[in-house]
Amino acid sequence: MTIAAEEIEVGTEIVVKPGELVPVDGVVTSGSSSMSEADLTGEPVPVRKMAGMFVLSGSVNLDGVVEIRASKRSAESQYAQIVHLGRRVMRVAVQGIWVGIGLSGIAMLFAAFGFIAPAAGALLQEGIDVLVILNALRVGRITF
Numbered sequence: 001m002t003i004a005a006e007e008i009e010v011g012t013e014i015v016v017k018p019g020e021l022v023p024v025d026g027v028v029t030s031g032s033s034s035m036s037e038a039d040l041t042g043e044p045v046p047v048r049k050m051a052g053m054f055v056l057s058g059s060v061n062l063d064g065v066v067e068i069r070a071s072k073r074s075a076e077s078q079y080a081q082i083v084h085l086g087r088r089v090m091r092v093a094v095q096g097i098w099v100g101i102g103l104s105g106i107a108m109l110f111a112a113f114g115f116i117a118p119a120a121g122a123l124l125q126e127g128i129d130v131l132v133i134l135n136a137l138r139v140g141r142i143t144f
Contacts, residue, residue, distance in 0.1 A: 005057075005074040012070045022059045025077045026068040027052065033064030040079065058082075093136045100132035 005023035034046035058079035111121025
C-alpha cells in the first residue's frame, strides 16, 4: 500500500525498498541497507543503517529493504526544515537584491546630477553591494 508522506504519523512503521526515498525521520526497526545522505549532509559515502539506527528523511535507500518507525511527521523532519530554510534564504536574498538595485540607482542618480562626486558614488555602490551580500549571508546562518 502506498501513502503520502504527509499522512505518516509518529510511531507508524513503514517499509522502504531499494531506490526509494525515506519519507520521514525515524529509526530502523528491521533490515539493513546502505543509505545515501549526500543531498542532506554532503557526505559522498553511503552510510550502512541497521536496526536501532536513526535515518533522515530525504535519504535514498540504496540496496536493502528496511522497516522504519517514524519519529517525526514529514512536516517536522530535518528535510522539511532544510527546504524551509532554503526558501527563506531565497526570499530574503531576492528582497536584498531589489533593495540593492534601488539604492545603487539612487547613488548613480546623485552622482549623475552632481550631488556627490563620481568616485564617492562608486564607493557608495560598492558599500551597498557589500551590505546586500552580508545580509544574505546572515540569513544563511540560521540554525534549526
